[in-house]
Amino acid sequence: MDNPNDRRGFLKSASAAFTTSLFTGAVKGANERVRISHIGMGRMGRGNLGYSMKQDNVEIVSVCDVYQPHLDQAVKMTEGKAKGIRDFREILADKSIDIVAISTPDHWHAYMTVEACKAGKDVYVEKPICVTMDEGQKMVQAARKYKRVVQAGTMQRSGVHFQKAAEIVQSGDLGKICFVRTWNYGNMQQEGIGNPPDGDPPSELDWDMWLGPAPMRAFNKNRFGVDPKAFSHFRWFWDYAGGMMTDWGIHLLDIVQMAMKEAMPTAITAVGGKYWLTDNRDTPDTLQVSYEYPGFVCTYENRNSNGQSMFDKGYGILFHGTKGTLFVDRSIYRLVPERGSTLEATEVKSSNNANLAHWANFLDCVKTRKNPVSDIEVCNRSTATCLLGNIALRSRLRIDFDPQNWTIAQKEARRYMSRPERKPWRIVV
Secondary structure, three states: OOOHHHOOOHHHHHHHHHHHOOOOOOOOOOOOOEEEEEEOOOHHHHHHHHHHHOOOOEEEEEEEOOEHHHHHHHHHHOOOOOEEEOOHHHHHOOOOOOEEEEOOOHHHHHHHHHHHHHOOOEEEEOOOOOOOHHHHHHHHHHHHHOOOOEEEOOHHHHOHHHHHHHHHHHHOOOOOEEEEEEEEEEEOOOOOOOOOOEEOOOOOEOHHHHHOOOOOOOEEHHHHOOEOOEOOHHHHOOOOOOHHHHHOHHHHHHHHHHHOOOOOOOEEEEEEEOOOOOOOOOOOOEEEEEEEEOOEEEEEEEEOEEOOOHHHOOEEEEEEEOOEEEEEOOOEEEEEEOOOOOOOOEEEEOOOOHHHHHHHHHHHHHHHOOOOOOEHHHHHHHHHHHHHHHHHHHHOOOEEEEOOOOEEOOHHHHHHHOOOOOOOOOOOO
16 A cells, blocks of 8 residues: 555645645535535445435535445445545545545544645534544634534434423423433443454555554554444544543533533543453543533443443433433433422424434535534534543543633643644644
8 A cells, every 4th residue: 555645646736735725615506416525434434425315416426435345335325426536635636526524533533624624625524523622623723714614423413302302401491400411331241342463454455544643553453443233443442532432422412512502511520441341442441520510510421331221221311400300312302300390291202313404404504604503613512521531531630621711721631632643644724
């Protein structure tokens, strides 16, 4: 495989252009087709490809992946209509493309989003939007500087019953909410994802390009993480992601912050570690994070050694008010009155496909130039909340966070707010 530093032809000139110029593109009319390219065609990427293909007035121009089997599957999904591409820079250099959908491993999200904005593309980027807090700020800056519409993949915000649950919280019907609980519980076999040795990457994979801005590492099956029975295991390594805290915690805490009018935490503590699993993952199998917000406390809990949970639900959110408790997950919201409360017990099931609605919202905003429901700035705040949980865990410090100035009071913990970028993948807004 060729090295990114040695690539020639249009890619070399295009990369230079991305850093210095802006193609603004044309705003599409209500019935004009938009041209979309998808980058990252693993399980999540193929899901987004399917959702975008079901929208009106959409043309899928190309799909991109550094792993040939995934690329082949994506091309097949489009019945051969989309061009298969191995290098994402070819997509960014194509001025006819209006939208880039980024479903790569998390460590690529920030660089690709910023470069897509600079190239005049609107962006749909998966959650979490980044792996460090500084990256998220640069993504917001790029979206605003280049006037791009950037939707993040926290699609629960487009779920009608999530929106209704947020309305109930904001109505005051639950009384004063002083405590919110979020969780992911499960019971895995102790060997987890196992301990495969380092080795040579498969011939169908450009491992150097897959690593991109992350540190150079020997190929390991779990770091690459492709598993036909699960979402990729790259999520369990600090180089590429943030474990369950950023993979699932963001879905839950994003709804908490939506319902609580986009508050951010000001103090964060965390405890956890690998107490059960014996595999080679970096991230904890047992975790408890406590967040102090203005006026309430929220916790996030994850464990892989026991699946017993509230309402027999492996994940969820509980808003505990003085008059009642509201549970919400992707299937229902359920209101449980406090003893003596005049509230009525209620249960409402989900009534729409949030993923399809999320894509519809994004495409509508591409045409109207309004901010989408999961605008990059909103998801940056939700992502940062999760990253702060990991910073508290890894630094073993109580974190005092200033949301206005985007700073952490504890100097020893600030090193986790950024990380070195492997050449040539430095983010320049």
